[in-house]
Amino acid sequence: MIRLDKYLADMGMGTRSELKKMIRSGRVQIDGVPAKKPEEKVDIASQTVTLDGKAVAYQKVEYYMLHKPAGVVSATKDKKEKTVLDLIGGQKRKDLFPVGRLDKDTEGLLLITNDGDMAHRLLAPGKHVDKVYFARIDGKVTNEDVIQFSEGVDIGDGDLTLPARLEILTSAEESEILLTIQEGRFHQVKRMFEAVGKKVTYLKRMSMGSLVLDENLKKGEYRPLTKEELEKLC
Ligand code: URA
DSSP, X not given: OEEHHHHHHHTTSOOHHXXXXXXXXXXXXXXXXXXXXXTOEEOTTTXXXXXTTEEOOOOSOOEEXXXXXXXXXXXSOOSSSOBGGGGSOSSOXXXXXXXXXXXXXXXXXXXXXXXXXXXXXXXXXXXXXXXXXXXEEESOOOHHHHHHHHHOOOOSSSSOOOOOEEEEEEOSSEEEEEEEESOOOTTHHHHHHHHTTOEEEEEEEEEETTEEOOTTSOTTOEEEOOHHHHHHHO
């Protein structure tokens, strides 16, 4: 059971004070009966809440795949910068957050959820979840780099990075690569390439565990995870 105003606030229907007014003015019904007070209790498993005649389903956990564009920060709030949550429009839960961080200039897959357990399963250092990045590198990426990355690189943290899989797609003045890492250290991909004397000029996350960026999503677009994606992630 959950308070009616919390139910509606969780589903992004308004602030508590706005909702109070909506409820008191008879716009909200529980099982077809106009609610009178914000503190009325709703059984989320069996009751139906409507606002202005439209059903408002209660979802405890939500999961969105965002194609993060460059230029937004991976935070829930920021005084100056646009955040990834500013891109999740419409009615949204107040407790959504991005699972892990991508740098402001990094693009690609970002999972947005309010499921803390799921975030922990994906991010905890001991879990070793694969993260695959596509990158453009200023410089010629070589087989020596492949070997070095597979053995671990000193990026100045005291301990080497875990073995990482570097796949060279093109190698010239500018190279294109795929890199699979199982950690999420600060600026990790950029620092790994710096450690071998090269610079990342473009970075995009392609996947995280079983979750693969949907290339139908344009930069800045998002969609709920499908049932299959969610089952695999769990
Ligand atoms: N590694 C980086 O250097 N930046 C990111 O945004 C993600 C991984």
